[in-house]
Amino acid sequence: MKKPNIKSIPYEEFKDNETLEALIKEINSERTNVVVGALDDLINWGRSNSMWSLTFATSCCGIEFMSLGAARYDFARFGFEVTRNSPRQADLIMVAGTITHKMAPVLKRLYDQMADPKYVVAVGGCAISGGPFKSSYHVLNGVDKIIPVDVYIPGCPPRPEAILYGMMQLQRKVKIEKFFGGKNHRAKKGEMNNDPIIVTNAPIIDNEKLSKE
Amino acid sequence: MYNFEIITSAIDHFLHSVMPAQLAVITECVLIAVCTLVAYVAFAIVMIFMERKVCAAFQCRLGPTRVGFWGLLQVFADVFKMLIKEIISINNSDSLLYRLAPYLVVLSSILTFSCLPFDKGLQVLDFNVGVFFLMAASSFGVLGILLAGWSSNNKFSMIGAMRSGAQMISYELSIGLCMLTMVVLSGTMQISEIVEQQVDGWFIFKGHLPAVVAFIIYLIAGNAETNRAPFDLPEAESELTAGYHTEYSGMHFGFFYVAEFMNLFIVAGIASTLFLGGWTPLYIKGFDSFNAIMDYIPGIVWFLGKTFFLIWVLMWFRWTFPRLRVDHVPTLEWKYMVPIGLVNLLIMTICVVMNWIF
Amino acid sequence: MNPIFIDIKEFPQRMQEYKDLKGMDFLRELIGMDWGEEGLGVIYILENSDTHENLEIAIKTTDREHPTLPTVCHLWSVAELYEREVYDFFGIHFTDHPDMRRLFLRNDWVGYPLRKDYDESEAINPVRMESEITEDVQREYEIKEEAELKKINAQTNRISGDQYVINIGPQHPATHGVLRFRLALEGEEIRKIDIHCGYIHRGIEKMSEKLTYPQILGLTDRLDYLSAHQNRHALCMCIEKAMGIEVTDRTQYIRTIMDELQRIDSHLLFLSCAAMDLGAITAFIYGFRDREKILDIFEEVTGGRLIQNYNTIGGVQADITPGFAKKVKEYCEYQKSKIKEYNDVFTNNIITQLRMKGVGRITLDDAISYGCTGGTGRASGWACDVRKRHPYAIYDKVEFKEIIYKRGDCYDRFKVRIDEIKESIHIIEQIIDNIPEGDYKVKTKPIIRIPEGQYTAAVEGSRGEFGVFIESHGEKSPYRIKFRPMGLPLIAAMHKILKGTKIADLIAIGATLDYVIPDIDR
Structure with a gap:
């Protein structure tokens, strides 16, 4: 089995290798062509080393995300350099912070606006499960209820080192993907036919409702 | 002094000797196109890498270090990723114009790129109104940007495109005036001729005061032409998310991205051609041995050296200055730079007429 | 702290006096309250910006169905948003308030969360995945003589549909988080502005x-x-x-x-x-x-x-x-x-x-x-x-x-x-x-x-x-x-x-x- 390699960090030092190995097994269950395999490696190398994240932050974790980009932690070293403000150009959305009921449709829409391949990293307790605000009436308990999450980074907020580690885990996950063959891109039933979101800025006057009142 | 005409004419003779004349011309065209494109992409990659490292150095960071030795392969990774990223088509957009826009932008910058004289004889397009052609070719890039903003059915893009239209068209005037100043000094519009004239002294020294003023104005206006900070209003990140290319993804966005960097290269290249002598070495009168040593350095190294120095200066601007506000941009152009440029042109003309040039 | 309770009828005049005569020009806090059986109310903490003297005032109504209180936003401008917050959390209407909408929660939110009898169950307020429709409608209320509430008209008075409206936020690099500005523009100039909060309201x-x-x-x-x-x-x-x-x-x-x-x-x-x-x-x-x-x-x-x-x-x-x-x-x-x-x-x-x-x-x-x-x-x-x-x-x-x-x-x-x-x-x-x-x-x-x-x-x-x-x-x-x-x-x-x-x-x-x-x- 081919193991994803991260520069200067041994494979064994990463946690949760079992999940990754199970994934590799599942993805490689079909045989692949040598040429296609080599092409896959090239593509994965490109994708995993050039993760441009969307500038998306709702609360405290966003500040740690900013320090990650600043002088001391400098995630540009890994090729995550460019944070894009337009979701169309981003490869990765870091859900840094609490997602509330009001924000949930916005986050879903941002995710839908991103171009494939796209990855989601849930940063901090709030994004993973609601964190300290789990019992609140207005907080979504985990972003994985609305969008698929690739990597969870626990912490409240996680240290920048933890976020870097999470990003490396994501790189490992990307490195075992297969672009050709389609095993890992097969959409599940019902995934493709979501109801469209209707958005309007036009004033809506519900005359019927008003006249009743 | 190296002369690339020897090599190019050798290839020309060889092709003519093995195939009929028409086929030879077509083959040459294809060869040149391939060379230009390869050079274009190669310079873009170098520039993107340079920008990352320069910006990191200014900001007390390291920049890319982990992909390849010293991060050298970083840009290749970006390119591979961009090539296979999904290109999203937008509902209710004008799909023909939407798809055409990035190609227009890239086309304009490739055309301009091919006018640059890299060395003696190493130039694709060289004819007697070269400067004029260069101006014309570079100015239809704005069309692509306007179309991108207009067709993508996004209000941010629209504002970005309008800003860029207003900005690029007005700053073209200053660029034109500066080029005109240098044309007055050289008396020709042929680019190779302009460079030849600088063998005995770069125009920035020959033209002294008016040339220096024109050089400074050119750098400012050129920076505005490339839409880079402090003139990055069309894509002002903190105001318009990504400006005119908000809706573009994948390689379409990649074209805008590459074109922006290559426009920077072109601006710096033209500045080094017009003001700093292009591929001509630095001579100091009276120091013959020094001049002889300078002769050993190939012209292409001189050209690229000057160009990258100017690029570095422009990057320095980019990472230092805050962004201008939208009403400051026309103020700077119409109230300061155009009048100064006009007066400067007059002074230059007087200098040339009175022969007050070195 | 012992706030002075003032009767609703005297309230507008008394507040005016506090501001004009006692120089209480700084509204430190405006706190919505639910005292259960005793009714809903508001506590105001005022301060004189010169002498730093504080004054606590309270007002309450026993009507839990349609609680209405007089507004103070013509005296202290900040009360406009504070009162919207109270409306959002307690459902108290402020009469003569120019813009009585929810401030934090969605328009289609059911109930007033800070009331003691609020039902928090997921069934009533599930996570709604459809986008919120922005209400550009203003409703006006009038108190009749018997203190009965009546809606008199509804009109569009905020941003109308034919203006060039852009949304800055909720996901925007310059809003420092998730705030949303709806701007009606004329060229680059801002004509009207409508601010939406609550995208990170965690209760x-x-x-x-x-x-x-x-x-x-x-x-x-x-x-x-x-x-x-x-x-x-x-x-x-x-x-x-x-x-x-x-x-x-x-x-x-x-x-x-x-x-x-x-x-x-x-x-x-x-x-x-x-x-x-x-x-x-x-x-x-x-x-x-x-x-x-x-x-x-x-x-x-x-x-x-x-x-x-x-x-x-x-x-x-x-x-x-x-x-x-x-x-x-x-x-x-x-x-x-x-x-x-x-x-x-x-x-x-x-x-x-x-x-x-x-x-x-x-x-x-x-x-x-x-x-x-x-x-x-x-x-x-x-x-x-x-x-x-x-x-x-x-x-x-x-x-x-x-x-x-x-x-x-x-x-x-x-x-x-x-x-x-x-x-x-x-x-x-x-x-x-x-x-x-x-x-x-x-x-x-x-x-x-x-x-x-x-x-x-x-x-x-x-x-x-x-x-x-x-x-x-x-x-x-x-x-x-x-x-x-x-x-x-x-x-x-x-x-x-x-x-x-x-x-x-x-x-x-x-x-x-x-x-x-x-x-x-x-």
């Missing part, structure tokens, strides 16, 4: 009613994470005051030093973000570089970087480390030398000055009327520093200057913060060498109960006055707890100062007002 106040006091402490840090220390300080002070706990001198000194370090940290981040919003990315990195040095000190003493959880009831969690004083002094020296660098790189740049001078002016009267405390108020010439007005900890023992500028534009707001960094360093240097010996924490009972009553405390947070109001019924958890948001008054003022400015000015104004969204939304 901290409601949650707190079920938590014990030490548990609530954990949530305060996450309100405004850039004044985590000060927020927690305020709540600890309020609880200590209520329980009659005297903290030791050592605690006071440690708390003061930490508060000031936190203020420097926050101002550095302000400076960085302001620079980034204006497009100067290098200055952004410089601020962050120096901020890391403070975070190192925090980490060593408290174990946390951004959120430290350091203050507790009766003291602080752990004693300061042995090398603390030396490190802080080294840092102060370092920081002083760096301020010149920020000025060279950013402040003195001609483009920065053009972008900030004369932009987004807040007059002194507006600042007081909108209750813009903190650096924003001081830039407009209002001496509103809680450290001077109502000294706490050891601020009455140290010597420091309250930084006050006059013009109230973006540039002054920026300069106030830069000068405050220097002033904070000055405070720290005075006390760092003479931290008294003693306990860092006094012993408290294992279960903390506050005697019945209403208590308030306020500290100077990094961006304004942060207040805590607790009503206790003698239980383990508060009956009602309210945090005064530092940012909400600033947002309220934006309505006024944004009109006629450009999109780029919105960014500059937003950056220099220095709000933190989780603090506004709570």
Whole structure:
């Protein structure tokens, strides 16, 4: 089995290798062509080393995300350099912070606006499960209820080192993907036919409702 | 002094000797196109890498270090990723114009790129109104940007495109005036001729005061032409998310991205051609041995050296200055730079007429 | 605290008198209350901005079906948003309020969450995944003679459909979080503005009613994470005051030093973000570089970087480390030398000055009327520093200057913060060498109960006055707890100062007002 390699960090030092190995097994269950395999490696190398994240932050974790980009932690070293403000150009959305009921449709829409391949990293307790605000009436308990999450980074907020580690885990996950063959891109039933979101800025006057009142 | 005409004419003779004349011309065209494109992409990659490292150095960071030795392969990774990223088509957009826009932008910058004289004889397009052609070719890039903003059915893009239209068209005037100043000094519009004239002294020294003023104005206006900070209003990140290319993804966005960097290269290249002598070495009168040593350095190294120095200066601007506000941009152009440029042109003309040039 | 109850009929006139005759021109807090059987009500805390005299007033109605109270937003402009918040949480209509909408929750939210009889079940308010429809309709109400409510008309009076409307936010790099501006533009100029909050409303106040006091402490840090220390300080002070706990001198000194370090940290981040919003990315990195040095000190003493959880009831969690004083002094020296660098790189740049001078002016009267405390108020010439007005900890023992500028534009707001960094360093240097010996924490009972009553405390947070109001019924958890948001008054003022400015000015104004969204939304 081919193991994803991260520069200067041994494979064994990463946690949760079992999940990754199970994934590799599942993805490689079909045989692949040598040429296609080599092409896959090239593509994965490109994708995993050039993760441009969307500038998306709702609360405290966003500040740690900013320090990650600043002088001391400098995630540009890994090729995550460019944070894009337009979701169309981003490869990765870091859900840094609490997602509330009001924000949930916005986050879903941002995710839908991103171009494939796209990855989601849930940063901090709030994004993973609601964190300290789990019992609140207005907080979504985990972003994985609305969008698929690739990597969870626990912490409240996680240290920048933890976020870097999470990003490396994501790189490992990307490195075992297969672009050709389609095993890992097969959409599940019902995934493709979501109801469209209707958005309007036009004033809506519900005359019927008003006249009743 | 190296002369690339020897090599190019050798290839020309060889092709003519093995195939009929028409086929030879077509083959040459294809060869040149391939060379230009390869050079274009190669310079873009170098520039993107340079920008990352320069910006990191200014900001007390390291920049890319982990992909390849010293991060050298970083840009290749970006390119591979961009090539296979999904290109999203937008509902209710004008799909023909939407798809055409990035190609227009890239086309304009490739055309301009091919006018640059890299060395003696190493130039694709060289004819007697070269400067004029260069101006014309570079100015239809704005069309692509306007179309991108207009067709993508996004209000941010629209504002970005309008800003860029207003900005690029007005700053073209200053660029034109500066080029005109240098044309007055050289008396020709042929680019190779302009460079030849600088063998005995770069125009920035020959033209002294008016040339220096024109050089400074050119750098400012050129920076505005490339839409880079402090003139990055069309894509002002903190105001318009990504400006005119908000809706573009994948390689379409990649074209805008590459074109922006290559426009920077072109601006710096033209500045080094017009003001700093292009591929001509630095001579100091009276120091013959020094001049002889300078002769050993190939012209292409001189050209690229000057160009990258100017690029570095422009990057320095980019990472230092805050962004201008939208009403400051026309103020700077119409109230300061155009009048100064006009007066400067007059002074230059007087200098040339009175022969007050070195 | 004992608020004076006023009858509804007299209320408008009495409030007018308080403002005109007693000079109560600063509305510190407006707190919605649900007293169960006794009805719904509002508590107002007023202050005279010259004498710093406080006055607490309360008003209530027993009608739980259609509670209506008279508005005060013509007297204090900030009440416009405060009253919308009360409407959102308690369902109290304010008559004559120009814009009675929900402030934080969605339009289609069912029920009023801070009422005691609110049903929190998921079935009533599930996570709605369809986008919210923006209501541009204003409803007007009229009280008939028998105090009966009647809707008289409905009309479109906000942003109409044929204007060029753009949405800045909720996901936008310049909003510092998830705030949403709907702007009606004419070219680049802003004609109308409609601000939507609540994208990070976590219902901290409601949650707190079920938590014990030490548990609530954990949530305060996450309100405004850039004044985590000060927020927690305020709540600890309020609880200590209520329980009659005297903290030791050592605690006071440690708390003061930490508060000031936190203020420097926050101002550095302000400076960085302001620079980034204006497009100067290098200055952004410089601020962050120096901020890391403070975070190192925090980490060593408290174990946390951004959120430290350091203050507790009766003291602080752990004693300061042995090398603390030396490190802080080294840092102060370092920081002083760096301020010149920020000025060279950013402040003195001609483009920065053009972008900030004369932009987004807040007059002194507006600042007081909108209750813009903190650096924003001081830039407009209002001496509103809680450290001077109502000294706490050891601020009455140290010597420091309250930084006050006059013009109230973006540039002054920026300069106030830069000068405050220097002033904070000055405070720290005075006390760092003479931290008294003693306990860092006094012993408290294992279960903390506050005697019945209403208590308030306020500290100077990094961006304004942060207040805590607790009503206790003698239980383990508060009956009602309210945090005064530092940012909400600033947002309220934006309505006024944004009109006629450009999109780029919105960014500059937003950056220099220095709000933190989780603090506004709570």
